[in-house]
Amino acid sequence: MINRTAWxxxxxxxxxxxxxxxxxxxSPVSPVNSTPGPSPTAQVQATPTPEPTPTPTPSAxxxxxxxxxxxxxxxxxxxxxxxxxxxSTIHNITDTNQQPTKVPVVGGAVVIDSTxxxxxxxxxxxxxxxxxxxxxxxxxxxxxxxxxxxxxxxxGEGYQxxxxxxxxxxxxxxxxxxxxxxxxxxVPLQTGQFACTEGVFTVLTSPPPAN
Numbered sequence: 001m002i003n004r005t006a007w008x009x010x011x012x013x014x015x016x017x018x019x020x021x022x023x024x025x026x027s028p029v030s031p032v033n034s035t036p037g038p039s040p041t042a043q044v045q046a047t048p049t050p051e052p053t054p055t056p057t058p059s060a061x062x063x064x065x066x067x068x069x070x071x072x073x074x075x076x077x078x079x080x081x082x083x084x085x086x087x088s089t090i091h092n093i094t095d096t097n098q099q100p101t102k103v104p105v106v107g108g109a110v111v112i113d114s115t116x117x118x119x120x121x122x123x124x125x126x127x128x129x130x131x132x133x134x135x136x137x138x139x140x141x142x143x144x145x146x147x148x149x150x151x152x153x154x155x156g157e158g159y160q161x162x163x164x165x166x167x168x169x170x171x172x173x174x175x176x177x178x179x180x181x182x183x184x185x186x187v188p189l190q191t192g193q194f195a196c197t198e199g200v201f202t203v204l205t206s207p208p209p210a211n
Contacts, residue, residue, distance in 0.1 A: 080135035080183050081118040084192040088114040088175045088199055091160065095207070104171075104203045109164025112199065113156070114141060114175050134184030137177065146198070147172035166203045174198040 091113035095101045104110050115122050116136055123130035140158010148171030152163045161173060176196035181189040 076133050077131045079187060080123065080130055080133055080189060081121075082190045082192055083116050083118055083135075083177055083181065083195055084120055085117045086114055086141050086175050086177055086195050086197055087117050088112055088161075088173070088197045090199065090201065094164075096165075101207065103207060104166050104201050105207055106166055106168050106203060106205050108166050108203075109162060110166065110171070110201060111155070112143075112161040112163070112173055112175070114159050114161075114197075116141070116177065116195075135189070136184065137181045137189065138184055139178060141175045142178050144174045144176075145171065146174050147200070148203075150203070168203050168205055170200060170202045172198060172200045 089112065091111045093101050093104055093111075094109050095105055096107035098109075101108065115124070118130060118135050121127070121129040123133070123135035138157070140154065140156070143152070143154050143158075143161040145152045145161075145163060148163070148167070148169060150163050150167045150171060151165065152161060152173075154160070155162050161175065163171060163173065174196055175198075177189065177191045181191055183189055
């Protein structure tokens with residue numbers, strides 16, 4: 001006996017697949033030779049050119065405002081420190097032929113040099129410890145030969161004292177600030193109570209024998 005309904009099974013299966021495709025709206029098989037669209041990250045982004053930043057123009061500093069004004073050079077002091085000592089020492093010794101020697105001899109000469117010290121420090125062109133102010137008295141100091149009969153004279157604009165031609169015996173000198181001492185600008189100087197200095201030397205009749 002022939003089964004007349006056997007052909008229905010394949011037909012119903014084909015109809016079911018067709019219906020599923022029609023309902024899903026897309027094929028489960030990827031299209032052949034399809035070209036994907038460009039990835040968002042692969043697209044070239046145009047880099048904008050930055051606008052030049054304008055250079056700020058410096059404004060004038062407010063007058064008298066220390067917070068904005070630049071550093072100003074240190075001003076010269078209005079006065080000098082106290083003149084505490086008028087330092088003095090033997091500068092050179094010469095014999096009768098005006099040749100350098102180590103000891104004072106009769107007929108020779110001794111030159112004393114001096115430097116006034118302000119609070120213990122020099123204030124001159126060689127050693128400026130007074131903020132640029134000229135504190136030395138342009139007239140020099142007051143010199144006195146306390147002991148000895150040799151001739152003497154003030155030299156070096158009042159900062160040196162020459163004693164000679166030398167005579168035999170002890171000699172003692174002293175140098176003090178002038179009573180009306182003032183600095184290079186004419187401002188009176190304050191002087192210490194013990195600003196004067198003294199020194200001594202002995203004049204021989206002849207040089208000692210060489211060793």
